[in-house]
Amino acid sequence: MLLEDTQSALIEACRRGETDAQRSLFNLHKDRVYTIALRYSGDAATAEDVTQESFVKLFAAIGKFRGESGFESWLYRLVVNACFDQKRKTRRLLPLVDAVVAFLKGPGRSPLEDLLQTEQSSLLRDSIARLDPEYRMVVVLRYSLGLPYDEIATILDCPAGTVASRLNRAHSILERRLKGKMGRRLA
Amino acid sequence: MMADGNMGKDNWLEAELRAQLRPVSAPAGLWTKIQSPGAVRGADSGPTRLLWPVIAVLMLLASADLLWEFSKARGGLRQTTQPNPAELAALAASPEACDLYSSDPARLQKWVKSRSGIEIEIPAHSSAVRITGARVANVRGTMVASLKFEAANDRSERGTVLVWKSGKSPVSRHVASMGVFGSRGASPEMVSWSQGENVFAAVAAEGASAREACLLCHPEGTHGI
Numbered sequence: 001m002l003l004e005d006t007q008s009a010l011i012e013a014c015r016r017g018e019t020d021a022q023r024s025l026f027n028l029h030k031d032r033v034y035t036i037a038l039r040y041s042g043d044a045a046t047a048e049d050v051t052q053e054s055f056v057k058l059f060a061a062i063g064k065f066r067g068e069s070g071f072e073s074w075l076y077r078l079v080v081n082a083c084f085d086q087k088r089k090t091r092r093l094l095p096l097v098d099a100v101v102a103f104l105k106g107p108g109r110s111p112l113e114d115l116l117q118t119e120q121s122s123l124l125r126d127s128i129a130r131l132d133p134e135y136r137m138v139v140v141l142r143y144s145l146g147l148p149y150d151e152i153a154t155i156l157d158c159p160a161g162t163v164a165s166r167l168n169r170a171h172s173i174l175e176r177r178l179k180g181k182m183g184r185r186l187a
Numbered sequence: 188m189m190a191d192g193n194m195g196k197d198n199w200l201e202a203e204l205r206a207q208l209r210p211v212s213a214p215a216g217l218w219t220k221i222q223s224p225g226a227v228r229g230a231d232s233g234p235t236r237l238l239w240p241v242i243a244v245l246m247l248l249a250s251a252d253l254l255w256e257f258s259k260a261r262g263g264l265r266q267t268t269q270p271n272p273a274e275l276a277a278l279a280a281s282p283e284a285c286d287l288y289s290s291d292p293a294r295l296q297k298w299v300k301s302r303s304g305i306e307i308e309i310p311a312h313s314s315a316v317r318i319t320g321a322r323v324a325n326v327r328g329t330m331v332a333s334l335k336f337e338a339a340n341d342r343s344e345r346g347t348v349l350v351w352k353s354g355k356s357p358v359s360r361h362v363a364s365m366g367v368f369g370s371r372g373a374s375p376e377m378v379s380w381s382q383g384e385n386v387f388a389a390v391a392a393e394g395a396s397a398r399e400a401c402l403l404c405h406p407e408g409t410h411g412i
Contacts, residue, residue: 019222023218026217026218026221027218030213030217030218031210031211031212031213032210033213034211034212034213034214034217035210035211038211039208039211044214048214048217048220051213051217052217052220052221055221056221120203121203121206121207124203124204124207125207128204128207128208139204139208140208142204143201143204143205143207143208144208144209144210145210171200174200174204175200178200
């Protein structure tokens with residue numbers, strides 16, 4: 001309740017154009033906004049662009065926020081739209097650097113286990129990156145932010161049933177791809 | 188709230204997804220970038236948005252001007268494709284017969300207009316010459332109507348009046364220009380003039396006078412030509 005009151009006060013102050021309030025609101029939400037952008041795009045530079053764009057749009061349009069939906073849902077909708085609009089210039093096909101870093105840092109496991117774990121992670125990220133945008137966004141909102149179906153439905157402006165079916169479909173695709181690739185490599 | 192039905196079904200996959208897509212912290216310095224004008228690539232900023240209609244109008248004007256220049260250039264090209272005297276002489280001397288044989292000026296006028304779009308006026312009666320038929324030909328993209336005539340004298344001299352559109356703006360004078368290609372007695376004699384948007388060329392058969400063609404419309408005389 002205290003957080004909600006604080007947020008409402010910040011929103012009001014942002015409507016008046018107070019920079020300190022804008023900064024506080026930014027600090028309150030920047031990590032989650034950046035997380036959506038990064039996990040959706042798979043690219044840090046693109047995620048930064050999306051985050052900036054989302055907050056610029058947020059402060060420009062905050063006067064239009066009427067509170068019909070929650071502020072977070074409204075903000076995340078801006079982020080989702082920015083993600084969909086973003087024309088990614090550099091597609092990251094293989095997150096090799098992350099994989100190598102994880103391999104070098106991984107403690108307490110055998111090199112073979114580490115290698116397999118790293119490869120599996122790499123395959124999963126690659127498979128997520130190849131999902132259709134609608135499926136990928138549902139997966140990101142669900143597993144990055146842990147949002148319930150209803151809230152994802154509000155953000156994506158679709159029925160909750162659609163969210164469930166997209167998530168199911170995404171699971172099937174990912175499972176099939178991972179089993180196929182891992183199965184071949186481990187055979 | 189809707190039940191989240193997938194929980195537990197794909198535990199290994201869900202655990203992997205949670206691990207792979209775990210939340211991250213935004214990098215430092217983002218706030219500074221947001222505050223600096225023009226920092227956001229591709230942001231729909233106000234001034235840029237306002238410029239688009241202006242740019243669109245300018246592009247439209249430039250396109251219209253380009254089209255105008257192009258159409259003018261085409262008009263210029265059309266002038267250069269006007270039939271030349273040699274082509275006219277060949278057309279007049281062509282052994283091909285008329286497409287329509289008639290001495291009815293109204294019928295010939297209608298026929299020529301329907302085939303070539305050329306509007307000509309031939310008086311209903313002329314005591315000096317008699318029109319015998321017409322033909323329409325395409326000379327390098329220009330439709331040319333040929334009107335065959337013969338003099339109403341004992342020699343029955345024959346000739347051809349060729350008519351085509353000049354492609355220039357109609358002129359107000361009855362006869363805008365007149366020129367004689369070749370000389371009297373040469374073979375064949377040709378007289379050319381323009382009237383309104385049409386250009387006329389009268390070509391006489393060998394030994395005859397092209398000026399007889401003037402009698403088609405001016406039975407009272409040829410104005411001293």
